[in-house]
Amino acid sequence: MKDPLLDLPGYSLRRAASAMMAEFAARIEPLGLRIADVSALLVIEANPGVTASQLGRALDIQRANMVPLLNRIEDAGLLTRRPLDGKSHSLHLTEAGASKLATARITIATFEDWLVHRVPAEHRAHLKPALDALWRD
């Protein structure tokens, strides 16, 4: 069967992202985490005390959508919200959060390595710069 989509880089991008996200979600799910959770935990750990809106800007997630995300990882005991100035809250990982993230980091590293090695060696080094050019301003 003819598939004209196979000639379109945009379609390849869509399918590749979809396949890789499904794979990563499956690998991270046994830890009780979702993809968005992992990205939030990583940024919070690297920037203890960030506010929810700063985090949202870094992850390109709307303020409104940060709420259920942060509730979820707070309910899981991975995060504390401390009042900062009566308007903002500062976010910190709990010990459980740091330890969960340490475990997740292994999964992340394994996955990223697996992903990168799926691409043939001659193209490998070009993947990330090419992708970054597509979304970073």
Added chain:
Amino acid sequence: MKDPLLDLPGYSLRRAASAMMAEFAARIEPLGLRIADVSALLVIEANPGVTASQLGRALDIQRANMVPLLNRIEDAGLLTRRPLDGKSHSLHLTEAGASKLATARITIATFEDWLVHRVPAEHRAHLKPALDALWRD
């Protein structure tokens, strides 16, 4: 602010795909089409008479999810479903469908060109092969 996500190719893939899909969706929306519609129309035109399940396999969309998709483009007058053997239906573009697709093709080509030229010349040729390696078996 530190952003450890920026080192992860998987995260770049996610963000790049999200950005590009948003861009394409915005460009194709004035035609009254969605991304999934366009992919279906392209495959149907290239393979007149395909069945819904064949199409679903090509697009990696579950049978169940083909239903609203095909209903939508049929309701828009772009598609006819003809009974094939009492179980399967064969799919064909209407004249309106072919003409709509001809218009869409211009948008698609412009978008794909824009996308590809966002990546620096030295990486450009590597993007599609790298992406294809990530999802094609």
Added chain:
DNA sequence: TAACCTTGGCTATTGCACATAGCAATCCAT
């Protein structure tokens, strides 16, 4: 100080893309 605009966190709702489970009719192979 008072008026104003902006920001931060939140609720509520919606849309899209995708998944699973189950069903009835049809077909195909042994």
Added chain:
DNA sequence: ATGGATTGCTATGTGCAATAGCCAAGGTTA
């Protein structure tokens, strides 16, 4: 001819993101 697989479909749920609006708390300027 019976049993298994396939087709199209309904119904439902999930993950992620968007929008509109609310309220309280800052910041800025007159």
